[in-house]
Amino acid sequence: MADLFRKRFAPASLPPFGTEAPFARRGNRMDAFNMKPEFKKKRVTVVGMGRSGAAAAALLAREGAEVLIIDDRQKEVPASLQALSFSRGEGGTLRFRLGEWREEDLLSAESVVLSPGVPLKKLPVKKLESLRIPVLGEMELASGFLTAPIIAITGTNGKSTTTTLVGEILKGWGWKVFVGGNLGTPLSEAVGSPWDFIVVEASSFQLETIARFHPRIAALLNVTPDHLDRYPDLLSYQKAKWRIFENQSEGDHAILNGDDPSAVPPFLKGTPVLFSRTRIPQRGVYLNQGEIVSNIWGEAEPVIRLDALKLKGTHNVENVMAAAAMTLLCGCSVESIRQILVQFKGLPHRMELVREVQGVKYLNDSKGTNVGAVLKSLEGMTAPVVLIAGGKDKEGDFTPLRELVQKKVKRLILMGEAREKMARCFATHPAVERVDSMDEAVERAYASAAPGDIVLLSPGCASFDQFRDYQHRGEVFKQAVMRLPS
Numbered sequence: 001m002a003d004l005f006r007k008r009f010a011p012a013s014l015p016p017f018g019t020e021a022p023f024a025r026r027g028n029r030m031d032a033f034n035m036k037p038e039f040k041k042k043r044v045t046v047v048g049m050g051r052s053g054a055a056a057a058a059l060l061a062r063e064g065a066e067v068l069i070i071d072d073r074q075k076e077v078p079a080s081l082q083a084l085s086f087s088r089g090e091g092g093t094l095r096f097r098l099g100e101w102r103e104e105d106l107l108s109a110e111s112v113v114l115s116p117g118v119p120l121k122k123l124p125v126k127k128l129e130s131l132r133i134p135v136l137g138e139m140e141l142a143s144g145f146l147t148a149p150i151i152a153i154t155g156t157n158g159k160s161t162t163t164t165l166v167g168e169i170l171k172g173w174g175w176k177v178f179v180g181g182n183l184g185t186p187l188s189e190a191v192g193s194p195w196d197f198i199v200v201e202a203s204s205f206q207l208e209t210i211a212r213f214h215p216r217i218a219a220l221l222n223v224t225p226d227h228l229d230r231y232p233d234l235l236s237y238q239k240a241k242w243r244i245f246e247n248q249s250e251g252d253h254a255i256l257n258g259d260d261p262s263a264v265p266p267f268l269k270g271t272p273v274l275f276s277r278t279r280i281p282q283r284g285v286y287l288n289q290g291e292i293v294s295n296i297w298g299e300a301e302p303v304i305r306l307d308a309l310k311l312k313g314t315h316n317v318e319n320v321m322a323a324a325a326m327t328l329l330c331g332c333s334v335e336s337i338r339q340i341l342v343q344f345k346g347l348p349h350r351m352e353l354v355r356e357v358q359g360v361k362y363l364n365d366s367k368g369t370n371v372g373a374v375l376k377s378l379e380g381m382t383a384p385v386v387l388i389a390g391g392k393d394k395e396g397d398f399t400p401l402r403e404l405v406q407k408k409v410k411r412l413i414l415m416g417e418a419r420e421k422m423a424r425c426f427a428t429h430p431a432v433e434r435v436d437s438m439d440e441a442v443e444r445a446y447a448s449a450a451p452g453d454i455v456l457l458s459p460g461c462a463s464f465d466q467f468r469d470y471q472h473r474g475e476v477f478k479q480a481v482m483r484l485p486s
Helices: 002-006 029-033 051-062 079-087 103-107 125-130 138-143 159-172 234-245 314-329 334-341 371-379 399-408 419-425 438-448 470-482
Strands: 043-047 066-071 093-098 111-114 135-137 150-154 177-181 197-201 217-220 253-257 271-276 284-288 291-294 301-305 352-357 360-364 385-389 409-414 432-434 454-457
Touching: 043 051, 043 103, 051 066, 051 079, 051 093, 051 111, 051 138, 103 125, 135 138, 150 159, 150 234, 150 314, 159 177, 159 197, 159 314, 159 334, 217 234, 217 314, 253 314, 271 314, 284 314, 291 314, 301 314, 301 334, 314 334, 314 371, 352 470, 360 438, 360 470, 371 385, 371 399, 385 438, 399 409, 399 419, 409 419, 409 438, 419 432, 438 454, 438 470, 454 470
Parallel strands: 043 066, 043 111, 066 093, 111 135, 150 197, 150 217, 177 197, 217 253, 253 271, 271 284, 360 454, 385 409, 385 454, 409 432
Antiparallel strands: 284 291, 291 301, 352 360
8 A cells, every 4th residue: 555655656647546546536435435415306404605605505506406595694695696596507496595594494404504604503403403404514515526535634723824735736746636625615616527636624613514524634733722702612622623533444544743632633543644843753744953854655755944945934834744744645756745845935814924114024924813823923933023913802812822922022012802801911011002903003013113023913813803804804914014114
């Protein structure tokens, strides 16, 4: 089996998929369960008309289901769904109940598809169970129609960067790859096209509603406290993350963070492959004297030196190691992996350099929506930091940040709903101020930063108090920075 994975191919002359490829089709989830979901003429209620809900509804309509989409918000129906509601798919129908919905909308269905942003507790779960009406998520729904091997990636932080990086490496090696999930493109949009690999970012919300979702490679990058406004405690959040390994079997691989015990589940059916910054795993990818090294195939094999990476920061070292492990298991060569790594600049809103003004660098880390993300961002800082933080509190505990903030942050600028809670937490810091807007935060940072400093937006909170999402928050920050006088 090792020789099968170890095989190197020239991208210009790839073999037919399923012959020498690392994962033959006979090992995918469809054969494991030997069934394709059947929804023709079935009554299905889709809860939530966000992007994933709309994609699920479109897929179901094309499969001939009688779909009812409900949402407690009065929203405009996307044009794609309007077209389907007139064409009726392959015998399917689409109806909408927006602004309010009734319990009967759920109890009269044969299946319920739940958007990840809608908590299970909003549904009459016990009544649905008593009527044997299954509740599944969009990711679970879509995976039943897919035959390509799935690579799924979760974690509190870094999953978007790692998912994108894995996709780029596999594409560079010549595979046809779908990259999506929580990253932005719903998995339902992969259905109907031939793929060699499906690379999916999976959130804890999406993993709550899996049943048979079966990744051949599953990665859990890290677990730090997050979304405690949705989960009763950290263990509940961990258990949701651990579910990514739930349906794996002996021939699959589990990618684990060797430095984070919270990210290692008590059960594991797949073969473990570790990545670590602090030790050499029995099998995996690790850091050795400023160089990332793999021993996945036995002998130690240098992958890339850290100084050759455009991605900076401790968290990105871990992301790169995890991506290297997954793509090596898929048969990519070290040379092809290195070629992508030296070019990859990262994603917007993730330690993104916006501009340098009068010797001060302005970094946009709006995706840093929890305490763990801010910790990782500050750990890699060697220059004095003016930190802009705050937003909508997710019941997070900010005390783990105290030591680093005291050590590395020269001025702390707080905004949003959580600013008073954060101000109390950092009451001993000599320079804390509160502001009312992003423009004011950037102006105050500009006034207090000196040449050589870094102004960092890394909020540690959700964005929904003042912004549509973290992307909107990051764009507003960038616009404010671009308006600064040079």
